[in-house]
Amino acid sequence: MRTLFHFPLSPFSRCARLALGHKKLEVTLKDGRADAAVHEEAKRLWPLKTLPVLVEPSGRALGDSLAIAHYLDAAYPDAPRIWPADPGALLTAVEVTTLVNGALDALINTATRYYATRTHAEWPAIQREMVGRAQSALDALGERAAARGTRTLTDAGWCAADMWLFSAAVWLDGLPARKGVPNIDQLLSLAWVLPAPIRTWADAFRAYDDHGGGK
Secondary structure (H helix, E strand, O other): OOEEEEOOOOHHHHHHHHHHHHOOOOOEEEEOOOOHHHHHHHHHHOOOOOOOEEEOOOOOEEEOHHHHHHHHHHHOOOOOOOOOOOHHHHHHHHHHHHHHHHHHHHHHHHHOOOHHHOOOOOHHHHHHHHHHHHHHHHHHHHHHHHHHOOOOOOOOOOOHHHHHHHHHHHHHHHHHHHOOOHHHHHHHOOOOOOOHHHHHHHHOOOOOEOOOEOO
16 A cells, blocks of 8 residues: 655645645555654654655655655656646746745744754844745745736646645645744744735635645
């Protein structure tokens, strides 16, 4: 049985679930937040000790949502494509996924790994640099979303570009409702803004669920 070790609210885990759903691949989900033993099992399977982790029926494991999405297209070429075949659409998908991952990594790292330096004299400079990178990426994504309106980000239809931007939008937009969690409060304390066009664009794709692709 195919298994995905994941965190339900993680944007990276959502990307992996959307990719599996788009491929119409059956998968058993194991929640690393709900069960510490599950989390430990996932960390044993993947040397980087991050989730999501996909375990194929062969028993081989692969972590990182971007790597999982590339693997699924190669392993299951007869299922709907995650990465467009058209070079122009593929370039857009690679651009968007890279910007999304870069923005999220910059915000998350600043709010977690670097947050202990907030009493240091260099903290304002660190925050400006890291959050500035994230905001620059989000603004570029906002411009792309505004240009597409309620359409998918490429003319190839629902693909990796849409999965990644949608997952980021849902996660960032949902952070205020999770106030009171230390890491979330630290994220919210940073001076970033989710561009309105991203939120508007994402609203058009709420019917694209985590397990069955577009409906």
